[in-house]
Amino acid sequence: MKQKYINKYRPYPAVVMPQRSWPDKRIEKAPTWCSVDLRDGNQALIQPMNLEKKLEMFRLITGMGFKEIEVGFPSASEVEYEFTRVLIEQNLIPEDVVIQVLTQAREHLIHKTFESIKGAREVIVHLYNSTSVLQRRTVFRMNRREIVELAVKGAQLLKEEEKKYPETRFRYEYSPESFTGTELEFALEVCERVMEVLQPTKENRLIINLPATVELATPNIYADQIEWFCRNMTDRESAIISLHTHNDRGCAVAATELALMAGGERVEGTLFGNGERTGNVDIVTLALNMFTQGVDPELDLSDINKLIDVYERICRLPVHPRHPYAGELVYTAFSGSHQDAINKGMQAYQDGDSGRWAVPYLPIDPSDVGRTYESIIRINSQSGKGGVAYVMDKDFGFKLPKSMHPEFGNVIQRVTDKEGRELQRREIFKTFEQEYLKIDTPYKLKGFHVAKRHISAEIPESRAEIEATLSIDGRDVEIFAKGNGPLDAFCTALKENITGDFRLTSYHEHALEGGSSANAAAYIEIRYPDGLKAWGIGVDTDIIVASIKAVLSSLNRHSNLKPRK
Ligand SMILES: CC(=O)SCCNC(=O)CCNC(=O)[C@H](O)C(C)(C)COP(=O)(O)OP(=O)(O)OC[C@H]1O[C@@H](n2cnc3c(N)ncnc32)[C@H](O)[C@@H]1OP(=O)(O)O
Numbered sequence: 001m002k003q004k005y006i007n008k009y010r011p012y013p014a015v016v017m018p019q020r021s022w023p024d025k026r027i028e029k030a031p032t033w034c035s036v037d038l039r040d041g042n043q044a045l046i047q048p049m050n051l052e053k054k055l056e057m058f059r060l061i062t063g064m065g066f067k068e069i070e071v072g073f074p075s076a077s078e079v080e081y082e083f084t085r086v087l088i089e090q091n092l093i094p095e096d097v098v099i100q101v102l103t104q105a106r107e108h109l110i111h112k113t114f115e116s117i118k119g120a121r122e123v124i125v126h127l128y129n130s131t132s133v134l135q136r137r138t139v140f141r142m143n144r145r146e147i148v149e150l151a152v153k154g155a156q157l158l159k160e161e162e163k164k165y166p167e168t169r170f171r172y173e174y175s176p177e178s179f180t181g182t183e184l185e186f187a188l189e190v191c192e193r194v195m196e197v198l199q200p201t202k203e204n205r206l207i208i209n210l211p212a213t214v215e216l217a218t219p220n221i222y223a224d225q226i227e228w229f230c231r232n233m234t235d236r237e238s239a240i241i242s243l244h245t246h247n248d249r250g251c252a253v254a255a256t257e258l259a260l261m262a263g264g265e266r267v268e269g270t271l272f273g274n275g276e277r278t279g280n281v282d283i284v285t286l287a288l289n290m291f292t293q294g295v296d297p298e299l300d301l302s303d304i305n306k307l308i309d310v311y312e313r314i315c316r317l318p319v320h321p322r323h324p325y326a327g328e329l330v331y332t333a334f335s336g337s338h339q340d341a342i343n344k345g346m347q348a349y350q351d352g353d354s355g356r357w358a359v360p361y362l363p364i365d366p367s368d369v370g371r372t373y374e375s376i377i378r379i380n381s382q383s384g385k386g387g388v389a390y391v392m393d394k395d396f397g398f399k400l401p402k403s404m405h406p407e408f409g410n411v412i413q414r415v416t417d418k419e420g421r422e423l424q425r426r427e428i429f430k431t432f433e434q435e436y437l438k439i440d441t442p443y444k445l446k447g448f449h450v451a452k453r454h455i456s457a458e459i460p461e462s463r464a465e466i467e468a469t470l471s472i473d474g475r476d477v478e479i480f481a482k483g484n485g486p487l488d489a490f491c492t493a494l495k496e497n498i499t500g501d502f503r504l505t506s507y508h509e510h511a512l513e514g515g516s517s518a519n520a521a522a523y524i525e526i527r528y529p530d531g532l533k534a535w536g537i538g539v540d541t542d543i544i545v546a547s548i549k550a551v552l553s554s555l556n557r558h559s560n561l562k563p564r565k
């Protein structure tokens, strides 16, 4: 940044409040949520929603459980007006939902706004005018007294219009717009003057919405402002303190959370933070932050993909791949140490019985928002053996023995280094097949027969005799041997007739899922006289044959590791 420009900016003043109490508070219950997707969100779109899109968004947010919804700015355009009429005339507003409409403190707009809500059961009429130092000077060219008069006049007009619509229960909201650019005592003065006109009671409280229309300072300052405001109100009990934050500094969620601790009771925001400039506060993030602290957010976020689908289509805006809780990549780990920890953490969570979510690197169980575990671990050159083993287990049912993880991890690492990109799951499996299951040179099993098995109560060790036919470099070779089991006999036959000495150092087996005709997988590690070790894997419906195949898989891999004679 060029130093000479630094004087263009000033630090935001601190709030003088020696004994602030909010830092010791916690968020223990959900606020009243008010969706402003259809108004603040909509007014910021390149292409505002048409009637159908507004209806679809309305259905989505009522379905999520929002009870207060700002449906638009009815005096602004035909679509806004028409949408409000359709909701009312077609009886589309659920019994427990209240619609809210926004208007400036201008007579013809207030008049039109009331016309738009004719016949509604209950409505929140939201009046606003900017009170900030900057807007007073540059936009309104009004002094403090004139700004108070504008607000008071607006409130009086609400009371006058109200009389024309006796069938409707009216609630009101007042916003000193650009609150964060307004001197606190002046914001309070304007709100109190509006309260004097609207005469709220404990039973019918006025929503005092204190917007960070522009986020100008750190979140603690917004919290200070909210606590200061609550403390200094004459009639706090007749007001609902509502928060409405924007994200100019990227801290709207934090500011809202701290302001809830400071006395805020209601939150206006949008799905995924759509809204003017950097957006309104993201209610999805706020709500899921509460959820992960054990606080019921009272919103249904169990199918986040559906919310994303509708949002992206209607708003024509993408949800960022790293968006909290929602982004495509937020439940995904590419890096080895994260994968390893997630893999172990998931196993511990599944094996445990506390029901408490505790998986490293994942603050929320993806399934709680309808996301699957499948995509948690994805493989590229940053990945490690644990992640590769996780994919083989979760996607393909192969539970690679732990001591085998480094070997297959290296096999995959060679591929990712060469390709320089993410490997798809099927590519990982294909590599696995080629490396272990389909390798059949120089030794290919053509036939295997257990000629005799002796199991006797008198003799401690069982005995077996086998016959096998191998194709070795295209030439058939028959072998026979005895051993204390078919696998031992087969190895003896190989050692005596074909390969020379080797030693089995590890053996694992498990059933592969898939019903009664399920296959079994056998994993065998062999140490060779040249000091090399190689794992082999065999799959068959017969576990003995699976282990025979595993031996050959290792032998073939070993032959391919060392130069052929
Ligand atoms: C922070 C927020 O999100 S506030 C909500 C903002 N949303 C929108 O503006 C979307 C919908 N708005 C619109 O469609 C239009 O702006 C309308 C219909 C509201 C008004 O349209 P118009 O009167 O044609 O134009 P415009 O918006 O430029 O009006 C500006 C005038 O309103 C005055 N004004 C602006 N806000 C307010 C207010 N809240 N109360 C009283 N007067 C206001 C301005 O001072 C200006 O006055 P001037 O004409 O004496 O200079």
Ligand SMILES: CC(C)C(=O)C(=O)O
Binding pocket: 040, 102, 128, 175, 177, 178, 209, 211, 212, 213, 214, 244, 246
């Ligand atoms: C209308 C008001 C509440 C607003 O959207 C804002 O101040 O950001």
Ligand SMILES: [Mg+2]
Binding pocket: 040, 211, 213, 244, 246, 276, 280
């Ligand atoms: Mg706003």
